[in-house]
Amino acid sequence: MPILTDTSVASDWVEPDEVARSVVTYGIASKKIGTIELDMHRHAKGQILLVQRGALSCRVEGGLWIVPPQSAVWIPGGALHAIKATGALEGYSAFVATDADARLPQRCCTVSVKPLLRELLFRAASLPVFYEEAGANSRLMAVLLDEIATAEVEDLHLPMPTDARLRDLIDLMMAAPSERGTLEGWAKQAGLSERTLVRLISRETGMSFGRWRQQLGVMLAVQWLAGGASTQQVAANLGYESVPSFVTMFRKTLGTSPGRYMAERHSGRHASS
Template sequence: MPRATEISDLVDPDDVPQPAVAVGLTVPTGTMDVGVHAHRKSELFLMVRGEMTCEASNALWVVPPQAALWIPGGTRHALKGRAPLEGCVVFVEPEVAAALPSECCAMAVSPLLRELLLRASELPVSYARDGAEARLVSVLLDELGAARASELRFAMPGDVRLRRLVAMMTGNPADRATRKEWARRVGVGERTLNRLVVQETGMSFGRWRQQLQVVLAVQWLERGASVQSVAMDLGYESASSFVTMFRKCLGMSPARYVAARGNVSGNVSGNVSGNVSG
């Protein structure tokens, strides 16, 4: 995906008459900031280097290296990232993706699916509808259909005060301020804060904040950070207390979770510039 200023120069993926089309994502410098938009086609982002955030369906996803995000067709979403970024995105016709999740979700990417995505991103946009290239895309779609969805997400509120609070919490994740102090910082009472969070996210303030910590923890762990450093960066007094929280939320230790996601590495061939917009 190019920088946001270049997007108007690209071909709309919805105009490409293929069941699926994949393109490389490369942002060597600067930032990526793609405002709220939607495609008729569904899309899967795979990050190889760097990290991207996506806000959609009243939730915020952090997409670190080794992770992928599924965005169903018609879903309004916004994307942000900071260079250097490398990865790829595949756009899929809705009828081809009918059996895939109907809402945004993180997706587990097998080594085979990863390699298929990267190889498909090297194909011309208008590849032949029969022959080796079409067969490769067909296998890619089979593997995508078998991919496992994850429930890992952070509920993003619409209330401007809560969105300001999210910015504060993500800006300093180690801040262990009390609920009363967080309420004061955004100019509401403690009871009002908890009521707003319940109304907007369906969970208590404590559970909501913990959800953000888990999302950030997974992001850092998959970048190679140690459990000890993640615990400290999140403001925990010890690694063991962080591990206890993580296991309670995700049902396994941080080490087991990262191992289960697999070890994805390597370079991405091709650049999206001049091909398809995100």
């Protein structure tokens, strides 16, 4: 498939489910700064979407995944999902037939991308849509499937409840992430008692209310940082009174500071260029 850019036209896109190949790959290169959203949709084929620059969020029923640079999201075939891209976006996507490899993940997940997987996606994206399946191309796709199946899963997932009251409350929290609030205050907005809110969020997400809010903050922070925001901006957007307190939370959750986290990912992108 061609590399899809800001100047691509509708005829450049070929619906992957209509291509009689086990793997269909294409590249994405957009210099537009802003937000691009794809509403809920699904594909028969599974999809791995690698981000080299910018950031993606992927919402599937039951969860939200953030995809920073040098990571990818895997979306199983048939899964209803919505995509939001933040900042100038560059990456690659491969659509994989559900019967191509039994080891492929059965659930949506974010995975780290090693250099070999990145280069395989780059090479596969340069092939014609209806590439010759025998010989070298067959071996290329076999190794690509090996790398997808064995990629390390990252903890950039936010469980999303199905209870309508909780979903309404979460929409409020995501629309105003700087509102720190208290458990009592959030419960009142949801029309619930504190005890009921704690019980519901634990039952539907497997997390405490505090842990869920912290994970939401980390997810939003990664998305904003990948979109070009500074650590100071992100701390303010999340309602932290000081940058150090935000950095401490980020480090406890992801094991490193926000600046080092993004620097490592951008250095990985440049190394592959």
